[in-house]
Amino acid sequence: MARKVIDVRIVNAATAEQESFIKELSMELIHDVFPLYFSELDIQRFKKKGVLSLNNHYYQGTLKEAFQIMACLQMIHIILTKPSPHSDLSDQAIFEKNSKMLNDFGIYFPFAFSDFQKMTNKAFFGQRRLI
Numbered sequence: 724m725a726r727k728v729i730d731v732r733i734v735n736a737a738t739a740e741q742e743s744f745i746k747e748l749s750m751e752l753i754h755d756v757f758p759l760y761f762s763e764l765d766i767q768r769f770k771k772k773g774v775l776s777l778n779n780h781y782y783q784g785t786l787k788e789a790f791q792i793m794a795c796l797q798m799i800h801i802i803l804t805k806p807s808p809h810s811d812l813s814d815q816a817i818f819e820k821n822s823k824m825l826n827d828f829g830i831y832f833p834f835a836f837s838d839f840q841k842m843t844n845k846a847f848f849g850q851r852r853l854i
C-alpha cells in the first residue's frame with residue numbers, strides 16, 4: 724500500500740493593523756507624493772484605474788507579504804521625496820525592484836522611474852500613456 728505525503732505549511736497571517744497601514748501608505752503616496760509629479764486630472768485617472776489598489780488574486784495575506792509591501796511602499800516614498808534630483812542609478816534600480824515587487828504582490832503600480840521626473844513628466848505631457 725502506497726503512502727501519501729502531505730506537505731503542510733504554517734504561515735502567519737498579516738494583522739488588520741498591517742493591512743490598514745498598507746492602505747495608509749498607499750493613500751499617502753497618492754495624496755502627498757503624486758501631486759509633486761502629476762496633475763490632479765492624472766491622479767483622478769490613476770484612482771479610477773485602481774493604481775495602488777490590492778488585487779487579492781495575488782496577495783495571500785501573509786505576514787511576510789505585508790512587511791514586504793510596506794517596505795516597498797516606504798522605499799518608493801523615500802526615493803520620490805528625496806531633495807536631490809532623480810538621476811542616481813542606484814535609486815532607479817531600487818525603485819524598479821520595489822515597483823516590480825508591488826506588482827508581483829498584486830498592487831497595481833504601472834509606473835517607471837522616468838515617470839517621476841520633475842517638471843518634465845512624460846505622463847503629464849502625454850508622451851507616455853501610463854493608463
